Structure formats: structure tokens, C-alpha cells
Amino acid sequence: MTHRLLKFAAVLAGVGFAYTYPRYQREKKAALDRLRAGSQIFQSPSGELEYQVAGDGQPILVIHGAGGGYEQGMLLTQVFDLTRYKIIAISRPGYRLTPLATGIRPEDQADAACTLLDHLGIERAIVLAISAGGLSSLQLAVRHPDRCAALVLLSAVTPAILTNLPGAHMVPLMRLLMSSDYVLWLILRLGTRALMLSMGKIDPAQLQSSQNRRIVDQMLEGFIPSSDWRTGTINDIEQVYDMNPNLTQQVSVPTLVIHGTNDTAVPYTVAQATAGAISDARLLTIEGGTHLIGGTHVPEIRAAIDAFVGELK
Numbered sequence: 001m002t003h004r005l006l007k008f009a010a011v012l013a014g015v016g017f018a019y020t021y022p023r024y025q026r027e028k029k030a031a032l033d034r035l036r037a038g039s040q041i042f043q044s045p046s047g048e049l050e051y052q053v054a055g056d057g058q059p060i061l062v063i064h065g066a067g068g069g070y071e072q073g074m075l076l077t078q079v080f081d082l083t084r085y086k087i088i089a090i091s092r093p094g095y096r097l098t099p100l101a102t103g104i105r106p107e108d109q110a111d112a113a114c115t116l117l118d119h120l121g122i123e124r125a126i127v128l129a130i131s132a133g134g135l136s137s138l139q140l141a142v143r144h145p146d147r148c149a150a151l152v153l154l155s156a157v158t159p160a161i162l163t164n165l166p167g168a169h170m171v172p173l174m175r176l177l178m179s180s181d182y183v184l185w186l187i188l189r190l191g192t193r194a195l196m197l198s199m200g201k202i203d204p205a206q207l208q209s210s211q212n213r214r215i216v217d218q219m220l221e222g223f224i225p226s227s228d229w230r231t232g233t234i235n236d237i238e239q240v241y242d243m244n245p246n247l248t249q250q251v252s253v254p255t256l257v258i259h260g261t262n263d264t265a266v267p268y269t270v271a272q273a274t275a276g277a278i279s280d281a282r283l284l285t286i287e288g289g290t291h292l293i294g295g296t297h298v299p300e301i302r303a304a305i306d307a308f309v310g311e312l313k
Helices: 002-037 070-078 105-117 131-143 157-163 170-178 181-190 192-197 210-221 230-240 266-275 298-312
Strands: 038-046 047-055 060-063 087-092 127-131 148-154 255-260 281-286
Touching: 002 087, 002 181, 038 105, 047 060, 047 070, 060 070, 060 131, 060 181, 070 127, 070 210, 105 131, 105 230, 127 131, 131 148, 131 170, 131 230, 148 266, 148 298, 157 210, 157 266, 170 181, 170 230, 181 266, 210 298, 266 281
Parallel strands: 060 087, 060 127, 127 148, 148 255, 255 281
Antiparallel strands: 038 047, 047 087
16 A cells, blocks of 8 residues: 555656646746846956946945845835935845855955945945845945945844854755755745745735735745855855854944844844944834845835935935
8 A cells, every 4th residue: 555655656746747847947047037137247356246236316235135136136126216226236145146256255245345336436325234135234334334324234134143043953954955946946836835934924914015925926036046046045154153243343334223023034133132232223123024024014114214314314
């Protein structure tokens, strides 16, 4: 009986693979074609740096998180008034078309981002960090405060996470998850809800807005293919364990920390500790928000950043 069940399962898996793999290949190619058509390459002193620019106004340099690249920053073009803001979105080293050699350490990534500002003729920019982008954004604020008009930390990783890190066994599990483009595509297609829940329990009401649903969907679509960001994410994991625990206290620029109370990827306590450690910081708490508040709480975040930027002038 067991042998028959195993044989049936093997046949079922084969049929499923034959049905899904061609679709996976088409979607992977379409994703890469779309991503490659939307960016430019800047030859920085340390290596190539992928970026895209949109808008005309106050410059916002967006430092993306794991699982994507410059396109995470470009999602803000759906949120902000592009007559008021200029969005400069980069792909950090190890992500998309930016090779890891351009900047392995967060310090080097911050320096490379400043050379892009030089290239674009931008003297100062607001630095907006998403999730793992907090690593290099903090370095930019500390190493180049004259180039950083202000800092916005959105669900961001900071040294405060050192007291909340998962066990070492999580690292090989994450490596395994990222090891196959096809497997991650299947997870996304068959288990999107489970993937979203891994970042915190989302209230269905948070996705009633068509804009919210669209942005969250596009965030998750950026995971395809994982080979396009795997190297950078593995590097981020390694760099987290090597962070300077006192880095946050060295930030002197005005800072807005935005974080959800239901964020399980970067716990809310990280935001509380971060806001408390920076002398000129304020904390916007998104009650019930998860790690995806950039998509689920668009009006609140837009209003908060508009008000914050308005006070800088």
C-alpha cells in the first residue's frame, strides 16, 4: 500500500512539475526583461551601481531591503507626488545588476551611494531605508552627515536587532529557501498568504484598498527570481552579525522611524530602541502593521513623511 502511495505521489509530482515549470520559465524571463529595461548603470569608483530616477523635487535616496532591488524604491513613485520629490532608487551590492564587489560592507555601500549622488549633481538627499537597507543607511548618515538631509527608517534593521536575532539554525534554512528560483516561485504562487504571514499577521482590512493590494503584490513579485538577489541577501545576513552595536547613537541627522507593532521580521522593539538611541528622532507607530507597512499603510506613511520633510525646510 505504501509503495502504491509513493508511486502515485511521484506521478502527481511529475505531472505538477510538467505543468508548472514552463509557466515558471515564462514568468522568470518576463520579470528579468522588465527589471533590466527599467534601470541604468553608474560606474562608481568601487564598481557598477544599478539605479533609476523619477520625479523632480526634494531628492529621496531609497535604500532597499532584502528580496529585491531598485524596483522596491520605485514603488514609492506610486505613493508620493513626483512634482515634490525626486526618487533615486538603487540596487545595493549583490542585488540585481550591482555586483557584490561594489561594496560588501555597509560602510562601502554607503560610500558608493554618495558617489551616485555626486554623479547626479545632488548635494543632499533624504535617505529612506527599507528593512535590511537600514544597515548601509545608518552608515551613510554617520559617515556622510553633510549629504544626508534626514533619515527615514521604514521597518528597518538596526543594531538593536542584535538582541532579537534568530538562532544560528535559521541561516542555513534561509539559504535553502533562496537556493532555487523554481521552489521560491512555487511558494509564491501556491503559498503567498503563508509568505506574507511570515512577516506578521495582516488584518484583511489592510488590503481592501486597490493601491495597497497592488503595492504588496509588486513587493512580493520582486522575489522572482531569487538568483537575482540571493548574493546580496546572504551578505546582509552576514553583515547583521557584524554590526557595530553603538552605531545608532552616532546618528546626528533628523530621523523618522516608522514601524508596525505586528512586524515579526524586524520586531517593533527594534524600532523603539532605535528611536530612543538617536538624539533627534521620532517614532511613528503603525498599530497592527507588519513588515509590509510600505504597502498596507500607504496614506499614513505618506502623510508622516510629507509632514516630516515639511519641517526640515
